[in-house]
Amino acid sequence: MKNKISNTVKRGVVYVRVSSLEQTQGTSLEGQKEACLAYARRQEIEIPESAIFIERGESATAADRTELIKALEYCRIHNGRITAFIVWKIDRFARNKTDHFALTSQLAKYGIRLHSVTEQIGDDPIGSMLEGMLASYAQFENDIRKQRCEGGMQRKIEQGIWPWHPPLGYIHAKKLTDRRKNRPDEPDPDRFYHVQRALKTYATGKYAAVEVCRMMNEWGFRTKTGLPMRKQLMEKMLREPFYAGVLVNPWTGEKYKGQHVPMISWEEYEQIQAIKQELSRHLNRPRLILNPDFPLRRFVICPLCNGKLTGSWHKGRNKRHAYYHCHTKGCPNKDKGILKDDLEDKFVERLLEVSPREEFLAAFEEIVLDVWRSRKVTFKQDRVKFEEEIKKLETRKERLLQMRMNGEITPEEFANHKNSIDNQITGIKISQNESHTDELDMETVVTYGTEFIRNVAKQWQEMNAKQRQRLQKLVYPEGISYDKTAGSYGTAVLSPVFTLNRTFTGNKSSLVAGAGIAPATSRLCIPLRFSPPL
Template sequence: MESSGQRTAILYCRVSSKEQIENTSLESQERSCREYALRHDMHVLGIYIDKGESAKTADRTEFIKAIGFCTSKKNKVDYFIVFKLDRFARNQDDHVMVRAKLRQSGTELRSVTEPINDTPVGRAMEGMISVFAEFDNNVRTERTRSGMVERIKKGVWVWQSPLGFYRPSKGSNIVPDPQTSPLIHLAFEEFAKGTYTYQTLAEYLAKKGLRTRQGKPPCAQLIEKTLKNPIYSGIIDVWGDRYQGTFEPIVSESLFAACQEGYRGKARFAHRSRRNPIFPLRRMTICGFCNRSLTGSLATGRKGMKYPYYHHHKQQCPKAQFIPKETFEQNFVEYLDSITPDERFEKLFREIVLDIWKNNYKNLDADNERIRKEIQRLEHERQRIFDLHRSGAYSDEEFVEQKAIVNQKITAKRCMIQEKHVEEFNMEEVLDHCFRFVRNTAATWLRLERQYDIRLRFQKMIFEQNIPFDGKKFGNADLSLVYKLNQEYDGSKSSLVALTGKSWNRLLVDLSKWNEFAKEAEPFLIGLSEHDTLALAA
């Protein structure tokens, strides 16, 4: 039975998954730790063992239990014993943090094979040993990666075999799996036809018998990942470089490339034909009667000519009809003209916005500059804390406490800048960018005919939701804020002042979006003259 004056200890042992080597096996670690406790008259309260766990992080099951046991108020643990300090941690930050936590609970760290104790020399030794443990771990990691890179350069796939491949023996290169590789090849062939989405292709392959390593049917995400992975065409694409594999590919490079064509233009898990520059208003326009989106397609005439029409997906709606593209889009241009703010609105809007902004945010730049200088000062203070800890002026507990305080202050200051960043811009320039597009809404939409993606974004800048069409004209759309204010004010300055002030925070966000959009879209408008716009309209 433990005497009242006997010191107490717990033992912690660890080996990595392949580290059952002489002098560091679990049995020898435990035996050495027990002998150490016996020599120093320590009563062992428990032993904690991690099998196959890395010391690079503190996320170890038994290690966490051991720390919890020591820090529990129910227990009185004098010493935490390890065989070597690299069993405790191979990361300097983890070592300092966990060490401080143990000390707060009155528990000291001891190593069987290394001379660490509470003396200045012992503490210095502990610090140096933990640093070298981290250095040793980093060197091993670098050597492992270097070895992997050399094998990859030789065309060897060094990770787990992707679906459709297998590794005949340990250390060998991958080869196509005779059971699953034909189905992977089929996936590429079918997708290249353009008739499948990721979801429908997953369902088709599941019916054909394709299963994951866990025996489950493939999902759309897995199919997308597979079709985008160049490993199936014999290319190893890792760490920013591409290497030619020396294993047999499942598909040819041409078939793989066919499945990548236009990928950036496809919506995730969407049909490949959904993005069609011929019909910019499809899916964004809805029927005012049935609330279903309209689509577009080409009809073939008797002489083989193609004629573009907008229409319902299905013809069950009583208002369903085929509307020539030219007629439909002319109606849209007329609607854009009807919602475009006039010169009076623009003038009043600019005056009001600039007046509010200057009154509320004229000192914003100065405030942010002051905050940035405070952050710089705090960062210097944090560096000084590290220097004091290295010199021994700060104990581990003091170091952790002071570092946490400074980090908290730095985070708070950075948040203050983030809260202000929405308003931190040149408002006059922002308004110029906004009305560069808003004052000529219809003309700008026409000028963007050859820039399909920018045109779609412009439509979303104007409309917050889908645009209703009653069969003859557009109307009653949910407009973005600048257009909405133009619709709601009664022509007087006082009305616009009230509306602007009421929606000020939303308006700042809206103007910020216009500013970002204008900077991206303006380069595409350069070189398009007014003559080009009139030609497009004609």
């Protein structure tokens, strides 16, 4: 096998990078390097001194990524002897999703897996999902496209057309030649009847899911991949309202009548859910990490033990009451409840206290835009330079291919030189993509972001639980403690924008444009509940 590891010793590469000149002169690079090396020691990964690559770029948007290219070259040269590519954080590796997966694909050629010191990513489904989410976190423009796309998909659902692949028993109505899906999904003649029969059989209440699953296999049922029915898939089908002719909007939870042919009636679907609930009512179910009733759960900190508060409902004489409480064993505050309404009302008051002042927002917006405009010229110059470099490398690839066709070089030599050129192109394309940030409508971005944080307390009150937790972390990234005895929140670390607001003296010179103004300022535009003007 090409990428087979020659021995049992795990070896890796460390790549660290900062996005500003100030950080290169501080401790950021050294801190990243030490954290990466410490991670490697914990994972028993050997890191040679020659396998440590430090990118000392003055700007994340204008960096040539020469060290990244060297790191990729090192991986190519040591193909089969390196298993890990270690970074401090995903956004140090690549700033957008496209670049991220281009790089991981390049590493995969050499049998190398990406490791993040500060983020739990891996090859398992959850790790892969988290890696994808982290890779796309800073992509403001992609977030805007996603919002528009979601709007189009929601309109399709409202029209009764499911915009994605339908569940088992139906054929996807969108053909390869179709640009959009404009027709309802059609029954699959090979599977529709079997699935319908199985659902109706379960709805009688006489058979468990595993028995219905066995029946389907006896009927000769096979999935689209030719596999027999299994219990996990059967359980998923039993929960699917699509079979009852109902489409559920995944963003709002609202239900719409589908245009497709249903397999069962809504009454039969509800009967299936009632049967499932009855069968599972005695099972121990895991507690929700995101409980919509307690948005401050796992965020507010106990001042005595530094444990995170949890939340629960308690049955009173006439009604149920909601409390937050510390659940740490041995803590004096253990199980001493704080009324949910009291804790959340005081959190809203705290958000009002830290909300930015109007004079700060005006000065901040003006400074950000001034810095942005001054950098646009540099972005354009960089883009032209990157385009020229890519053209030269593509020309080298064409000459290399011609040499191989003429028999001047062996297949191994061709593959080796081609991979080397591909590494350089990958690194330059990342820089090229980042240089396109000058096309962003920064005026709209900053206006949108400042309008959002201007009313941060009101925004929190109007959001759902998931959005509230994201906003809480934006304001207090490390959480905030609450003293039940004093009945007040303690001092907590604020995120940079809110910290600047507190130290602002009214003079613009007191605001210093920190690292990441371009393009990281787009993170002000939190895609939580409304879109910026188009």
